[in-house]
Amino acid sequence: MIETLVKSIFIDGKWHTAESDKTEAVYNPATLEAIAEVAYGGEEETNKAIQSAHNAFYTWSEMTGRERSKILYKAHELMLEETDRLAEILTTEQGKPLNEATGEIKGAANFLLWYAEEASRSYGEWLPSSIKSKRMLVIPQPIGVVGAITPWNFPASMITRKIAPALAAGCTVVLKPAPETPLSAIEIVKILERAGLPNGVVNLVTGNAEAIGSTLLTSKDVRLITFTGSTKVGKYLMRESADHVKKLSLELGGHAPIVVFDDADMEKATTLALASKFRNNGQTCICANRLYVHESVQERFTKLLTEKVQELHVGYGLDEGTDLGPLINQQASQKVQAHLDDAVEKGAQIVCGGKRWNGDLNGYFFHPTILSKITDDMLVMNEETFGPIIPIQPFSDEESVINKANDTDYGLAAYIFTENTSRAIRVSEKLEYGIVGVNDVFPAVAEAPFGGIKQSGIGKEGGHHGMHEFLEMKFVSMGI
Numbered sequence: 001m002i003e004t005l006v007k008s009i010f011i012d013g014k015w016h017t018a019e020s021d022k023t024e025a026v027y028n029p030a031t032l033e034a035i036a037e038v039a040y041g042g043e044e045e046t047n048k049a050i051q052s053a054h055n056a057f058y059t060w061s062e063m064t065g066r067e068r069s070k071i072l073y074k075a076h077e078l079m080l081e082e083t084d085r086l087a088e089i090l091t092t093e094q095g096k097p098l099n100e101a102t103g104e105i106k107g108a109a110n111f112l113l114w115y116a117e118e119a120s121r122s123y124g125e126w127l128p129s130s131i132k133s134k135r136m137l138v139i140p141q142p143i144g145v146v147g148a149i150t151p152w153n154f155p156a157s158m159i160t161r162k163i164a165p166a167l168a169a170g171c172t173v174v175l176k177p178a179p180e181t182p183l184s185a186i187e188i189v190k191i192l193e194r195a196g197l198p199n200g201v202v203n204l205v206t207g208n209a210e211a212i213g214s215t216l217l218t219s220k221d222v223r224l225i226t227f228t229g230s231t232k233v234g235k236y237l238m239r240e241s242a243d244h245v246k247k248l249s250l251e252l253g254g255h256a257p258i259v260v261f262d263d264a265d266m267e268k269a270t271t272l273a274l275a276s277k278f279r280n281n282g283q284t285c286i287c288a289n290r291l292y293v294h295e296s297v298q299e300r301f302t303k304l305l306t307e308k309v310q311e312l313h314v315g316y317g318l319d320e321g322t323d324l325g326p327l328i329n330q331q332a333s334q335k336v337q338a339h340l341d342d343a344v345e346k347g348a349q350i351v352c353g354g355k356r357w358n359g360d361l362n363g364y365f366f367h368p369t370i371l372s373k374i375t376d377d378m379l380v381m382n383e384e385t386f387g388p389i390i391p392i393q394p395f396s397d398e399e400s401v402i403n404k405a406n407d408t409d410y411g412l413a414a415y416i417f418t419e420n421t422s423r424a425i426r427v428s429e430k431l432e433y434g435i436v437g438v439n440d441v442f443p444a445v446a447e448a449p450f451g452g453i454k455q456s457g458i459g460k461e462g463g464h465h466g467m468h469e470f471l472e473m474k475f476v477s478m479g480i
């Protein structure tokens with residue numbers, strides 16, 4: 001146990017234990033050792049946090065964008081200053097290699113910077129009136145108190161991607177992080193505190209997801225729930241928010257295809273496919289879940305990719321040279337194994353990997369795996385694996401591969417590798433996804449809208465589009 005953080009609930013500018021004094025352990029997924037103890041809050045704490053956010057809303061929303069942006073700039077600066085320490089905390093609670101954690105902290109800081117800049121660019125409209133005696137204005141106003149629920153796979157950037165635009169827009173927040181990774185959330189709130197955020201503007205409740213969630217859902221004061229996580233929980237939030245007609249912004253699961261055309265640069269395509277699939281050990285909403293490779297290049301592509309995969313090092317995220325850390329928990333490991341077993345039973349061939357990694361650590365590690373002889377009915381082709389397995393299937397023509405790529409209820413991200421610009425544009429337009437990467441597998445940046453369609457979500461995060469989620473457009477009609 002490296003730290004005791006039983007005062008992990010932040011309400012109205014003060015750190016609290018849970019009313020019940022209950023706590024919950026946080027584990028290092030690489031070693032399965034407990035590394036911290038955090039407060040296990042619930043309904044009572046969430047109600048207080050909502051009240052605190054509600055009280056703070058009036059002053060925070062009336063500050064100018066410039067005043068709000070100063071605090072976000074400061075938070076950005078503090079986060080960058082502390083990158084190394086924060087990255088180490090992130091790796092310790094989440095497992096990803098330190099270089100990836102460092103990249104995530106910098107990316108998380110970028111959201112603070114981008115929305116510091118956006119805070120003073122929240123424009124309204126002066127409409128040309130059709131009636132001489134009227135003037136018409138549209139003014140953007142912050143929606144109110146926001147409930148933000150985040151997952152464990154990107155414990156820093158998923159928080160700033162929500163909090164930064166919410167604060168820039170003038171909203172106040174009650175944050176509920178994932179129980180696996182509360183330490184990064186606590187650090188981010190401490191940074192905002194040090195940056196001078198007024199009391200009550202951001203509140204943090206760690207603890208019982210159902211109790212915190214249902215309190216956020218049933219409170220009339222919470223006007224928006226912004227959620228990143230599974231489609232299953234997203235659907236629950238949607239159903240339960242109906243009674244108060246609450247606005248929702250949902251960033252949900254995905255099942256990303258990568259399509260490798262015969263004109264692709266094979267060196268680049270294999271490097272990018274590797275980066276997409278094995279970043280965060282395949283536990284990324286936009287990472288490749290299935291690969292379609294043109295039949296004329298499949299053999300070459302698979303050989304090149306296999307060579308690269310065999311060079312990857314599985315191990316402890318804090319050790320230099322580690323490419324793949326552990327899976328987050330036993331449930332995740334069981335899912336990866338179930339997907340592998342299902343594929344093999346249905347005729348898949350293991351090209352490399354295909355088993356747990358039994359190093360000297362207790363966590364749930366898995367060898368990076370490539371599968372061939374894939375059929376459409378396999379789980380790997382239909383459900384998020386959230387682990388290091390790449391299934392490769394050949395295709396013969398553009399139209400059929402577009403149909404296959406689109407044949408899913410998900411619609412978050414898809415990727416194509418081609419050197420033919422006309423094809424790149426044609427196929428991008430036909431893919432039913434919120435994000436398409438053309439020879440690019442890292443499309444998540446602060447300045448661009450990120451979000452899925454179909455059952456991958458509603459709304460956008462990032463870019464000026466991300467601010468709209470937190471703003472209401474009020475129409476003011478004036479007779480003169």
Ligand code: NAP
Pocket residue numbers: 149150151152153154158176177178179207208209210212213214228229230231233234236250251252253254284285286384412451452456457
């Ligand atoms: P999850 O099980 O849906 O959990 C996400 C968050 O929701 C956690 O904080 C969780 O807390 C909370 N939660 C669960 N049930 C709840 C309830 N009834 N009320 C309120 N909150 C509740 O997802 P996960 O396993 O953490 O994350 C992986 C998923 O997130 C994948 O599907 C991935 O694709 C998706 N994801 C999407 C994006 C995107 O941008 N589209 C980005 C990252 C991840 P508890 O764990 O305590 O239940």
